[in-house]
Amino acid sequence: MSRDKRKQIIQDIEKKRDSKVITYITSDRANLQVMISHDVVSIIHDHILMLKEEARAKLDLFIYSRGGASDVPWTLVSMFREYCHEGSFSVLIPYRAHSAATVISLGADEILMTKKAELGPIDATMTTGPYNPTEGDTRNRLPVSVEDVTGYFSLLDRFGCERADEKMKGFEQLTNKVHPLALGAVSRLLEETKLVGLRLLNTRAKPFSEEENHEIIRKLSSEVYSHSHTINRTEAIKYLGLKQVRNAEDATLENDLWSLYLEYRDMFQLENPFNPEEHLVANNLEENTWDNLNLACIESADRLDVCRKSIRVKRLRQVPPTINLNLTNIQFPVINLPNLQPNMNPQQIQALVQQMANATMQQILNTAVQNAINELMKSLPQIGFEHVSLNSGWVKEA
Structure with missing residues (x-):
């Protein structure tokens, strides 16, 4: 985790490339993914802006990321284009x-890929939304993906549903499960x-022909039938037609790129799944807080920004309508009266004993009640876990 x-x-990459490098990483750690x-x-x-004007050329x-908002690429690439030559x-x-x-x-003039590098399809998925279908009787919203919708209609075609009325009936069956507005949103997003993608391909200094650009987008958006399919550099060049892809080793950058990835x-x-529930169970804890979990970072030679958050997870218990606490096992200590004066009368001794007993008993009762509550909570049936995010956001570190 060394910034140095x-x-x-x-800086080694910048020297070999005669460029300035900015890194953008989003976590795909299991159960701690961000987009x-x-x-x-x-x-x-x-x-x-921290770079000298001549250094922005x-x-x-x-980049390392599993994806995210569909309208960020245009904004991001357009910004880079405004500064570099x-x-x-x-x-x-x-x-x-x-x-x-x-x-x-797609908007890069050059894409340098290692032997392990992967691109992916650009089909759209609506992960959440007010019209997404719910999971059973829960309020959990299920994602709606283009590949699932198009796969459904391809299946209808395969089974001979070619007439308009047959396809309309198939569409009606689909809308019984998925709200039409959710289907419309997925179509619009795609x-x-x-x-x-087409506009970004056209921003390149040496753009491909319109026909080539449309073919690239068609293959990326509809010919790859699984969103989890990965596209290596050979497939990117030979199948997609991304002729701006270059092997990292040809630029003597294979080791540098991979070493930097290993640091991130x-x-x-990234290879250590975040399983807070397992931690609570394994350590017999009711709750725990994980502080400053890394979610994303943007880094250059002169600056580092990190997005983090803390997460508090606790068990949820089924609380009965009435509770009886058993306090019969309280151990009462011997009360020692300090420095009794020889001329003290019975009333003074009684007052002193009362004072000492009240102080001692209150402490004992507080401890006993807290212990009883803790044991009671552990004995109640568990109904799930509660996750609370705390202090999330970007921080400039260097």
């Missing part, structure tokens, strides 16, 4: 650059993503 080590690798979002644009802009974006914006991909990260890459992997604990 990451900074050194970034590309609008709040990063202004922070990356601050990193660019050639900019590289080192024509043909001088590149994306460096050590490993995963899926979905929205793939769309960002069209927006395809349009952004350790910083975000």
